[in-house]
Amino acid sequence: MDARLDYSAGPTAGKARKHFMAVGRALKESALPAATQELVALRVSQINGCAVCIDMHTKEAAAAGETPVRLNLVVAWREATVFTEPERAALALAEEATRIADAGRGVSDAVWAHAAAHYDEDQLTALVVLISFMNAVNRMNAVTRQPAGGYEVGQAH
Template structure:
């Protein structure tokens, strides 16, 4: 299956993609740990079947020093011992926010309480915005059939520099 469409070769797509990517930069400046952000992005991308984003977030996490063990266990984080309670809360929020159609009430009060226990208001804002952002990115990449495998760590920041 080949890519259907390259948003960066279209004027409207390019304008949108640059603004969209700019929102990601806001989140990178937040006090929410970068490793948590990459784990969340990876988990949402796994759920959504986005090979391009799985590739990107795995490689960015590796480049930032994330261990292979933790990256391999993200898909089974509930059955793992390598994630902190705070990371587990973030991953639970990611799953609930990604699977909105599967959960008749969205994010449970229990999940929200765990998020509140471990994160301050600025970090919670970043968590919520990140879940929305990665799900939107996954949808654009899946709709246009962007493939995983060719991403190299740092490509995202380099593309924004142009």
């Protein structure tokens, strides 16, 4: 499979990439736990069918020590017992925010309250930015049909 477009090349891409990378760095430096960030990025990417992001976040999470069991169960996290309550709250928020048009109402008060019970305002901000960021990246990759499978841990993303 060949990509339709190399959106990392050209003057517009260079400027946009700089800002996208800054968002990524800000998220990595946030107080939101790194494991939660990878689980949320993986779940959003699964929902959106973004193979290149699934590849990247699975590999990054595994390299950071995430277990194969947890990685394999992210897709069915509601039925899995291996996630903490804060992780479950983050995954629920990620699902509702990613599927925002499905319910026609955005994120429910119950899901928001569950997340707010486990994360402070700064962490919630990081979580919302992460979910939004992943949705944007997933969509760019899907539209341009970026191929998956070749990601190596530590690559710039």
